[in-house]
Every structure is written in structure tokens, then in C-alpha cells.
Amino acid sequence: MTYQAFLIKYGEIGIKGKNRYLFEDALVRQIKYALKDVEGSFHVRKSQGRIYIDWNGYYDYEDAISALKCVFGIVGICPVVQVEQKGFEELKKDVVAYMDAAYPDKNITFKVESRRQKKTYPKNSMEINRDLGEAILEAFPEIRVDVHHPDVLLNVEVRDEVYLYSEVIPGPGGMPVGTNGKAMLLLSGGIDSPVAGYMISKRGVGLEATYFHAPPYTSERAKQKVVDLAKLVAKYSGPITLNIVNFTDIQLYIYDECPHDELTIIMRRYMMRIAEHFAKESGCLGLITGESIGQVASQTMQSLMATNDVCTIPVYRPLIGFDKQEIVEISEKINTYETSIQPYEDCCTIFVAKHPVTKPNVNVIRRSEEKLTEKIDELVKTAIETTERIVIE
Amino acid sequence: MEVYLDNSATTKCYDSVRDIVGKVMCEDYGNPSSMHRKGVVAEKYVKEARSVLAKSLKVQDKEIFFTSGGTESDNLAIRGVARANKRAGKHLITTSIEHPAVLNTMQYMEEQGYRVTFLPVDQYGRVRLDALRDALCEDTVLVSIMYVNNEVGAVQPIQEAARVIKNYNKNILFHVDAVQGYGKYRIFPKREGIDMLSLSGHKIHGPKGIGALYIDERVKIKPIVFGGEQQHNIRSGTENVPGIAGLGMAAKEIYTGLEEKVAVMRKLKGKFVEGIKRIPYTAIHGLYDDTSAPHIISVGFMGVRSEVLLHALEDQGIYVSSGSACASNHPQISGVLKGIGTRREFLDATLRFSMSEFTTEEEIDYTLKTLYNLVPMLRRYSRR
Numbered sequence: 001m002t003y004q005a006f007l008i009k010y011g012e013i014g015i016k017g018k019n020r021y022l023f024e025d026a027l028v029r030q031i032k033y034a035l036k037d038v039e040g041s042f043h044v045r046k047s048q049g050r051i052y053i054d055w056n057g058y059y060d061y062e063d064a065i066s067a068l069k070c071v072f073g074i075v076g077i078c079p080v081v082q083v084e085q086k087g088f089e090e091l092k093k094d095v096v097a098y099m100d101a102a103y104p105d106k107n108i109t110f111k112v113e114s115r116r117q118k119k120t121y122p123k124n125s126m127e128i129n130r131d132l133g134e135a136i137l138e139a140f141p142e143i144r145v146d147v148h149h150p151d152v153l154l155n156v157e158v159r160d161e162v163y164l165y166s167e168v169i170p171g172p173g174g175m176p177v178g179t180n181g182k183a184m185l186l187l188s189g190g191i192d193s194p195v196a197g198y199m200i201s202k203r204g205v206g207l208e209a210t211y212f213h214a215p216p217y218t219s220e221r222a223k224q225k226v227v228d229l230a231k232l233v234a235k236y237s238g239p240i241t242l243n244i245v246n247f248t249d250i251q252l253y254i255y256d257e258c259p260h261d262e263l264t265i266i267m268r269r270y271m272m273r274i275a276e277h278f279a280k281e282s283g284c285l286g287l288i289t290g291e292s293i294g295q296v297a298s299q300t301m302q303s304l305m306a307t308n309d310v311c312t313i314p315v316y317r318p319l320i321g322f323d324k325q326e327i328v329e330i331s332e333k334i335n336t337y338e339t340s341i342q343p344y345e346d347c348c349t350i351f352v353a354k355h356p357v358t359k360p361n362v363n364v365i366r367r368s369e370e371k372l373t374e375k376i377d378e379l380v381k382t383a384i385e386t387t388e389r390i391v392i393e
Numbered sequence: 394m395e396v397y398l399d400n401s402a403t404t405k406c407y408d409s410v411r412d413i414v415g416k417v418m419c420e421d422y423g424n425p426s427s428m429h430r431k432g433v434v435a436e437k438y439v440k441e442a443r444s445v446l447a448k449s450l451k452v453q454d455k456e457i458f459f460t461s462g463g464t465e466s467d468n469l470a471i472r473g474v475a476r477a478n479k480r481a482g483k484h485l486i487t488t489s490i491e492h493p494a495v496l497n498t499m500q501y502m503e504e505q506g507y508r509v510t511f512l513p514v515d516q517y518g519r520v521r522l523d524a525l526r527d528a529l530c531e532d533t534v535l536v537s538i539m540y541v542n543n544e545v546g547a548v549q550p551i552q553e554a555a556r557v558i559k560n561y562n563k564n565i566l567f568h569v570d571a572v573q574g575y576g577k578y579r580i581f582p583k584r585e586g587i588d589m590l591s592l593s594g595h596k597i598h599g600p601k602g603i604g605a606l607y608i609d610e611r612v613k614i615k616p617i618v619f620g621g622e623q624q625h626n627i628r629s630g631t632e633n634v635p636g637i638a639g640l641g642m643a644a645k646e647i648y649t650g651l652e653e654k655v656a657v658m659r660k661l662k663g664k665f666v667e668g669i670k671r672i673p674y675t676a677i678h679g680l681y682d683d684t685s686a687p688h689i690i691s692v693g694f695m696g697v698r699s700e701v702l703l704h705a706l707e708d709q710g711i712y713v714s715s716g717s718a719c720a721s722n723h724p725q726i727s728g729v730l731k732g733i734g735t736r737r738e739f740l741d742a743t744l745r746f747s748m749s750e751f752t753t754e755e756e757i758d759y760t761l762k763t764l765y766n767l768v769p770m771l772r773r774y775s776r777r
Binding site for chain 2: 219220252
């Protein structure tokens with residue numbers, strides 16, 4: 001079937017009162033951004049409380065749909081067939097033809113739901129519903145009407161032209177990115193952190209990210225993997241500024257000075273500090289991590305408390321109550337799983353002690369950190385100054 | 394300073410190779426099968442390259458077949474011969490230290506109902522001839538042994554193996570994977586008793602995606618890909634003329650002044666070995682005297698994970714491999730190192746340094762100096 005437009009359905013943002021236009025404008029902006037790399041020349045417009053996308057000439061239907069499926073705020077995408085106004089008899093024929101093409105198997109139930117933009121149209125919507133329904137029933141004997149739970153809800157919108165649509169392709173839901181500030185994601189090469197970024201972004205939050213690179217202990221490929229993951233998340237969140245921190249000297253210093261079973265906790269505390277520094281610098285309103293209670297030694301309640309101890313802005317942990325399998329399912333859905341499981345070591349796995357503490361005491365950890373007083377500020381400063389920044393689109 | 398010591402993974406193209414490849418792609422781009430002049434011009438490049446290779450091996454032009462590289466050559470030799478000699482027998486012999494192109498093909502043959510013997514090697518990585526002698530039987534159709542092992546540089550006793558095989562039964566075919574040996578040694582299959590020989594373009598400063606298989610005219614072989622019946626229907630598919638021209642050019646260049654170039658590599662290898670010996674707790678795997686390959690040195694550094702040292706060297710501009718580049722996509726412990734009885738603490742602590750004719754003394758000095766700094770530093774930080 002040839003479509004002439006997509007009607008975009010959105011949920012929550014329709015009810016945000018006087019702020020509604022802010023949300024709609026953000027959604028239009030995100031849709032344009034999502035479509036910029038899809039083949040075709042698209043127009044996105046707001047009209048009577050709806051968003052329409054149409055195009056001139058050739059466009060790639062599959063790519064357009066998959067790009068739109070990544071735009072938060074979209075609840076459904078309806079491919080629209082547009083027919084000319086040539087009187088009601090012609091419209092009946094068009095509607096019958098539409099149903100024939102869209103549903104080769106006629107053993108279905110349906111309902112017609114029409115709207116008139118022009119109240120001058122000779123029939124009111126009740127009459128349109130009834131008469132078009134009748135025409136469809138006449139054309140296809142097997143088809144039946146069900147006004148409560150139809151298999152197919154055929155929408156007919158009478159404007160200058162008539163729009164027909166019945167298919168609703170589900171969108172990701174959520175809120176348009178940019179309507180809820182931004183946050184700093186601590187991005188490792190693992191399965192969890194990209195999912196955490198996706199989940200916070202889904203609520204309209206823009207993302208920045210920080211990755212801790214430890215050459216030569218982590219390879220160029222590990223770094224590339226993180227860049228690749230950021231790219232996959234950016235499909236949903238829009239552009240991500242990725243801070244790549246060279247963490248080696250800090251890690252080695254901690255290794256030299258502190259008890260080895262506390263290495264991971266102390267290391268994570270410095271990661272949080274550095275990420276928070278970048279977050280504040282760029283106006284982020286919180287940190288995001290992929291932590292989930294009890295998943296590993298550094299994610300027990302005690303460990304989370306010890307890590308959280310150094311943060312002064314909120315830390316969002318959207319996966320906190322998720323089991324690994326649930327996280328894996330989302331990562332498969334957002335297509336980050338295959339990249340996450342590539343076997344390049346990240347800096348957390350290399351210096352990990354054989355038996356790390358699982359119930360760290362904040363005071364003990366703070367005391368251990370005092371051993372770092374001599375050089376750590378200088379090292380952190382250098383790490384911040386030498387951080388590489390890439391914008392990932 | 395940039396030092397490329399990963400020439401067993403791949404090499405830099407000669408300028409002359411780049412030029413001829415570009416010329417064939419953009420000017421003489423005809424299909425050798427076309428009947429018009431463009432086709433004739435293209436065919437000339439193929440003939441010329443075939444004759445260069447044939448000459449370097451002292452074989453007939455018609456015994457050279459172009460393939461997509463060493464892997465395809467090995468596949469064609471093993472599977473093609475097996476297919477054509479089904480009635481002669483169903484036993485194949487190879488070694489436990491072959492390149493995956495041979496090992497995995499042999500495993501495939503096992504699935505196809507063949508019996509395959511994987512010969513053990515001695516502590517230096519050389520195939521054990523007594524084991525070969527024991528393995529030969531009435532059912533044996535093919536023996537495949539590499540010329541130079543790609544991981545530790547062990548040179549295999551090819552002539553002796555050929556003699557053992559042919560003395561047992563002159564109809565048993567002998568295939569040699571010479572991907573690491575061609576361009577470092579003058580190899581004459583007819584003298585050495587080799588019936589088939591694989592070689593690859595990108596290991597001799599030629600292009601990637603091109604290789605060749607020498608097949609003695611008496612060998613019964615069947616194709617493994619089907620198509621337009623090019624190359625006497627042994628290897629269908631329009632000839633990769635740019636690649637073939639590049640391979641011919643590379644072969645011509647690498648064999649020009651070969652002895653002098655190899656002598657320089659030997660000298661540098663000797664210097665490198667002496668330098669390595671000054672680092673405590675290191676081990677050089679296999680032999681490193683003149684009976685070993687001139688360009689490969691495999692070194693274990695106790696207490697340093699190879700991946701970490703590799704990246705630390707990379708930071709200093711030095712490029713090397715851990716184990717064998719072809720196998721290090723999935724970090725498994727090298728079968729060759731295990732096969733030669735390497736101690737456990739060296740298994741995941743080994744790097745392969747491989748030189749080319751472009752390697753300089755200055756580069757070797759710089760690499761040694763860098764190792765003297767890095768190895769003690771990295772040894773301080775290991776997992777406790």
C-alpha cells in the first residue's frame with residue numbers, strides 16, 4: 001500500500017496543560033532529528049493538536065518507522081492513506097479499496113470512526129460511520145462489525161482531503177527528550193549502563209556520559225565499544241557528549257596505597273566524584289548509573305551507600321530493582337546487548353581483588369582514602385584536564 | 394616513533410604494488426575473459442603475475458592458481474584433493490600447530506567422515522617425524538604441514554617429511570602452507586617433494602584478499618567453488634586482476650636481493666634476542682638460531698598479561714601481536730604454545746614480534762628500551 005503521511009499519536013504530553021506546546025515542540029524537534037538520516041525529504045507539522053509527517057517523492061518506509069520507534073513521546077505511528085474529496089460515493093469506493101488492500105483476509109471485525117474537520121460536510125460523523133460501514137459490509141460478505149472490540153478500527157478524517165488509517169505501530173512511549181533537563185550517565189562497556197541511560201532518557205532527559213579508560217589495561221577496542229554503545233543509546237536520547245577520562249594513574253595510585261579488598265569501592269568513589277564534576281560543569285541535574293542491588297560486590301546496599309557518600313547531586317539508578325535477565329531483555333530490545341557482550345575488559349575487571357569487601361563501612365573507606373591525600377587531588381585534576389570529549393550523534 | 398613489528402599478521406604494501414593495483418583498477422580494468430582488447434590487456438597482467446610466481450617456485454605457469462588468500466588456498470588443497478581422491482582413501486595427516494585455515498578445515502573433514510591425525514611437535518615446535526612415520530597408512534591420501542609456524546617461527550623439516558611420505562607411498566600427496574615461509578625462503582616444491590603449496594599476498598607486502606595455490610600438474614583435484622570455469626575450472630570466478638598484479642609485483646620485489654634482506658633480519662633478530670635475555674623472567678619460545686624463521690620471535694614475560702603489555706607498547710608506537718593475530722579475536726590460549734610445552738605462567742603472557750625487510754636497527758633498539766621501562770613497571774601491578 002502507498003501511504004502519504006504518518007499521523008503521530010502521543011500520550012502523556014497531551015495532558016500537560018499550558019506547557020503542552022513545549023512538549024509538542026520538543027516532540028517535533030526530536031522527530032526531525034530522528035528522520036535526518038533517513039532517505040527521503042520529510043515535513044513534520046503540527047495541525048489541530050496532532051503531528052503529521054509527510055514527504056515528497058521517494059522515502060524509505062522501513063527506516064522511517066524504525067527511526068520513529070526511537071522517539072520518546074510517540075505512542076503510536078499511523079501510516080495514512082490520503083484520498084481526494086470527490087463526493088461521498090467516490091469516498092465509499094476509496095474506503096472499500098483501502099480495506100481490500102490492507103486486509104486480504106476478510107474474516108475480521110471492524111468499526112468505522114470518522115471525524116469532520118469541516119462541519120460544512122453534508123453528513124455528520126455518525127452518518128459517515130454508518131454509511132461507510134454499510135459500504136464495507138456490502139463489498140465483503142465475510143466481514144463483520146464489532147463496535148466494542150473491533151479487530152480493525154478504521155479512522156476516517158475528513159479535511160480538505162480525506163485521511164484513512166487503521167494501523168497503529170506502537171512507539172516507545174515516554175516523554176520527548178529535552179523536556180526534562182539532562183543527566184550524566186556513567187557509561188561502562190557492560191550491559192547495564194546503556195539500559196540505565198535509555199530508561200532515564202525515556203522520561204525526557206537528555207544525556208551526557210562519562211567513561212573511564214585505563215590504558216594500557218583497557219584497549220582501544222574497549223573504548224571503541226563504549227563509543228558504539230553511546231551511539232546506540234543516542235538513537236533514543238539524541239546527541240550525547242561523551243567524556244573519556246584517563247583513569248590509569250588514579251587506579252595505580254589507589255592500588256599502591258589502599259587495601260586491595262577496598263580497591264573497587266574507592267575507585268568507584270573517584271569515578272563518581274569525577275563524573276559529578278563534569279555533570280555540574282555542563283548543567284546536568286543528576287548522575288545515572290546501571291547499578292542493581294546485590295548484582296556484584298560493589299552493588300550491595302552497603303557498597304552503594306559507600307559510593308553514594310561522595311555525591312552531592314542526585315544519583316539515579318533506574319535498574320535498582322531489576323534482575324539481570326530483565327536488564328538483558330531491555331538491552332536486547334534497544335539493540336545494545338550484542339555490543340555489550342564483546343569481550344574487551346573494562347577498568348573495573350582488571351584491578352578487582354580476588355575477595356573484595358561486600359559490606360564496606362563508610363568510615364573505614366574514608367579513612368583508607370586519607371592515605372591518598374598526598375597526590376590524589378593533583379591526579380584527579382590531571383585526569384579532568386586531559387579528558388577527551390566526543391559528541392556522539 | 395612508529396615501529397611496526399606485526400609483519401606476520403600483515404605487511405605494508407610496496408609502493409610499486411600500490412601503483413600497479415591502482416593502474417589496473419582505474420586504467421586496465423577489463424575482464425580477462427572479455428574478447429576485446431581491454432580483456433586481452435587484463436589477461437596479460439594475470440599471465441605476467443602467474444609467471445613471476447611460477448619462476449620463484451621453479452614450477453610451470455599452468456601449475457599456479459590464484460585464490461582469495463592463504464585460507465582459500467588451504468581449503469582448496471585439502472577439500473579439493475579429498476573430493477577428487479575419495480576412492481584412494483579417507484585418512485588425512487596434519488600437525489597440531491597449523492594455522493586455523495588448515496586445522497578447522499581438517500576438523501570439517503572429520504565431520505565429513507575422514508580420519509585425521511594431528512601430529513605432535515617437539516619442544517621447539519617442529520613436527521615429529523617419527524610420529525609422521527607411525528601415522529602413515531594405506532588409507533592416507535594427503536599430508537599437510539606448514540613451512541614456518543606463524544606463532545613461534547619454527548621452521549618445519551619439510552624435505553625430510555616429504556622423503557618419509559614418498560618413501561612410504563609416492564602417491565600420498567604433500568601440501569605445504571607456506572604463507573609465513575614464502576618470501577623469506579627460496580622454496581622449490583619439485584625439489585623438495587611438495588605437491589601443493591599455499592601462499593598469501595599480504596604477508597609479502599602485497600594486497601590483502603589475494604593468494605595462490607601451486608598444484609603439481611599430476612595432482613588430481615576438484616574445485617570447491619563453482620561458476621564460470623575460470624582458471625581451468627579449478628577456481629571459478631572472475632580473476633581479481635588488481636590483486637593478482639599486486640601479488641606478482643610483490644613476489645618479484647621480495648625475491649630481489651632476498652639473501653641480503655634475510656641476513657639483515659637475522660642480525661636484527663640476534664640483537665633483539667640478546668636484548669630480551671637481559672630482562673629477567675622472560676622466555677623465548679622455540680629456537681632462535683639460524684634454523685628458525687628470520688622474522689618471528691615469540692617472547693613470554695612472566696607476570697605481565699600479554700594484552701596489557703601489547704597496549705602499553707602501542708602507546709609508545711610499537712605494534713605487536715599476542716600469540717597469533719589470526720587467532721586472537723577470541724582470547725583463547727595458544728594451542729601452539731601449549732603444544733611445545735610452554736610453562737603455564739607464560740601462556741597468557743606471550744607476545745609475538747615479527748619483522749620485515751623494512752625493520753631497522755633503530756627500531757629494535759627503541760623497542761628494547763621501551764620494554765626495559767615497561768616490563769618492570771607493569772609487573773608491579775598485577776592482580777592480587
